[in-house]
Amino acid sequence: LLHQMELLESEPLQVRYAELMELQELRDQAHLNMEKNQKQMKKTFDKKVKFRIFNEGDIVLKWDADHAKPGRHSKFDTLWSGPYMISACKEHNAFQLSKLNGEELPIPVN
Known part of the structure; x- marks a missing residue:
């Protein structure tokens, strides 16, 4: 059992x-x-x-991500800023941008 x-x-x-x-x-x-x-x-x-290849000296526009969110911009606002010139190419597809007068932006962008 x-x-x-x-x-x-x-x-x-x-x-x-x-x-x-x-x-x-x-x-x-x-x-x-x-x-x-x-x-x-x-x-x-x-x-x-x-895929786009950017080089030093290219003139580019920068996407304004803060205004891209819904409700942060009106219908006719521009979502791009610039023009900027690529002053240096960094690693991981990041670029140091400068205004056309030579003044560099403080933070690299990608």
Whole structure:
């Protein structure tokens, strides 16, 4: 009788263990699907994106991110400031800008 009770007690543990293993397999499959979808989205994005190369001396406009938010500008406000000249190219696609009179902006932009 005691042996039968031990078998009955261990049976739910085995079922639970099998459920946990199946859950881990489902998580692994979901992770693989997520990685696959992210790669596909990157591939689609990279097809449409236009990479621009800027050099020192180029004249550019700077996006005014503070005014770009809804409610911060009116319909006819300009969302670009400038023109500016690129005075130095920094790493990670960052640039030191200066006004056309030579006055440099304090913070690099990208």
